Amino acid sequence: MFCIAASLKTWKLRKPYIESWWEPNVTRGYVFFEEPPGEEFLPWPAKSPEFRVHEDVTKLDVFTRFNNPIQLRILRSVVETFKEADKDVKWFVMTDDDTVMVVENLLEVLAKYDYRKSYYIGMNSESVKSNVDFTFEMGFGGAGYALTYPLMEAIAEHLEGCLLRYTHLVSSDYIVSACVADLGIDPTFEKGFHQVDLHGDISGLLSAHPNAPFVSIHHMDTTEPIFPSKNRTESIHQLLRAAKLDRTRVLQQTICHHRPSHWSFSISWGYSLQIYESVFPRWLLKRPLETFLPWLPIAKPPFYMFNTRWPFDNPCEAPHAFFAESIKRIHNTEGEDEIVTTYVRKSPRNLQPCPLDGHQSAEPITKVQVFSPTTRNMEISDIGPA
Template identity: 60%
Template sequence: MGTLSKSIAIIGLVLFLSYTFLMNPSYQLPLFPAKPQEKFPVIKASPTNISHIVFGTVGSVNTWKHKRSYIESWWQPNVTKGYIFMDSAPGNEYLPWPSTSPPFRVSEDITKLKGYPNYSNKIQLRIVQTVLEVFREGDENVRWYVMTDDDTVLVIDNLVDMLAKYDHTKYLYIGTNSECTHNNFAFSFDMAYGGAGYALSYPLMEALSKTLEMCIERYPHLYTSDNVLGACVADLGVDRTHEQGFHQIDLHGDISGLLSAHPNTPFLSLHHIDTIDPIFPSKNRSESINQLLQAAKFDHSRILQQTICYNKPISWTFSVSWGYSVHIYENVLPRSFLKKPLETFTPWWSGSGKEPPFFMFNTRWPSFTGNPCVDPHSFFADSNQNIDGNQILTTFSRRSSRGLLACAASGNHSAEPITKIMVISPIPKTVEVSILYHRIIVFT
């Protein structure tokens, strides 16, 4: 009897499904699926370029006078598209608004949001709402939205090259986390940190435009805007795609050790410029940023890329961070050692109760004993120029005297008399070439 009941049930299910597919056209399946190229032609999109990107930057009238130079260092009038969203309308001292800055918009009234009363950090609510506001501007032919802060500097050409690798028709959320373990623990290891900048594909932005305000109500306990956005993106089933070239810089002090050992990945952004020392010792912060981006104009793909080479007869090691610094070591040191950033900086949180590990990457400590065999002679870039039409000449000057004797273990060949270094690099035909092959000339 049981077997008969099962048979009847199975026959009934088959008849029901057959009826459903035959009588409801939306469920009908062709006997022979059409070839994709016949019924659904695949249109190959043109390569992503700067015209496909809209930049959304969050600013404040109170700090605009100070932050303006950072934004104008990367903004390209009549080339880049985007807006800076202010907390209030700029006063007469800033008008007429210059074309050297992104067009300004005044942020919408966030007090009208249903979730507003429950948020303790109202400023962060304005920042996350900016994601919707930049989308509502309705720019055409957009593939990517890049969100930044007003103290973030971008290398536009590298950003375009990076985004061109990805399929802009998919839901994509691209960024990086903090350099500091504690910051990631406090907020999130998985979100894209907003200061470093992050990219959202158009389809994802379109989806967020329908859900973000409701999602904001869901997360009043999250303290930062990028944490809220990361949660809302995750709720759409999208994970962050990690790109090392974004730099949150949750650090203090001298970050030359980090920039001098940059991984061989395109440098995309630099955040928190005001919380660190000027990256070039002889310049202020704005001059330093302009110096770095000037080098990027000669070859954006190579900027900050680390190359390590050796002078074996005198047992010296050279570590070149292209367009930024050169370190000379009076010893032969392996690349596995030198690619670890020299810990010249301190973590964002360094008070009591903050135990190591402090950073999300390996570091090497400065030699507090003044070991001449591992302490570098440091040189920083002064200028760049084209020579012979196919080479780039970068000149570096000594930061200061190292004040140590020569390394006896490798033959007492002192680099102390060297005052300048010239690095000659070929103008690359491909990105792969750009991280290789330097000729180094030293001057005493």
């Protein structure tokens, strides 16, 4: 059951993010607002989650003690979601209205854990500064975090006392992490949740996605569109089309080499493809190209929770960049189903070919097709209770 923190001030802009992955009568939960939607939002569309209005937190005794009362409102929505839940709910997932989720991959990740026990699943930030300012031991709320029913029940029971202890903390997910820690539960980190405390072009990050199911991506309107030829909404739909055809493979990185031409290929399935005019080891290409900027310009290095590579103008090291244009399922001549992803060049590289002996130029290539065997998209029943 989802609890989505939102605001009417930004809902028009962010609604397409939520509607891109929300399935009416399949996904369940609520989007929470600070006040009832006005006429401009009504009638409420069926393709959006049901909305709820937060309780009036100004009447709570603890309200005046909070440094940031907005966070109190978000915290109370967590409890309100629990109160409206049926007993058959196994997991509660908290997230923001500028987050996109692949629900089937979320279910696959959560199915690894026993929902009858207390689990707190999420991921910390990519930004060292964000983790320092809050805590490294936290599932960040933008990326989304999941709580089992027993843990949610315990939080609801002890929330009032927890709020009194942590009025000085500055975010709702930080307070939740403190409350969970007081209950004796540590976070369990899963790499597929992406807070994206970054700015600019995050293609370098997504092109070197870890080999873990892609679950979520946050801060969609504070970064550039992830496909260079599309706007933000179009970009999300393009990525989710790939996830719909093969959610287990989307964004998973494959690295291979064509030694006769001295080329290296790095493929982020359904998203991007890079050709290097040199043979590079896999450990290097698994490091994201630093196409993005730190979340806070005042931060000092190290900026990120992972190693990166600098984008160089050296023609032997700079990749030819291609992005997914289309994806379709075909029936090949051998009678087998395949998925064909077509990647087109982003723009001319504007560099000379790699001058080393035997290294061929990839500049004439404008389009690359990748043929993948179909994998069975597991149904919920295949991956256990969730």
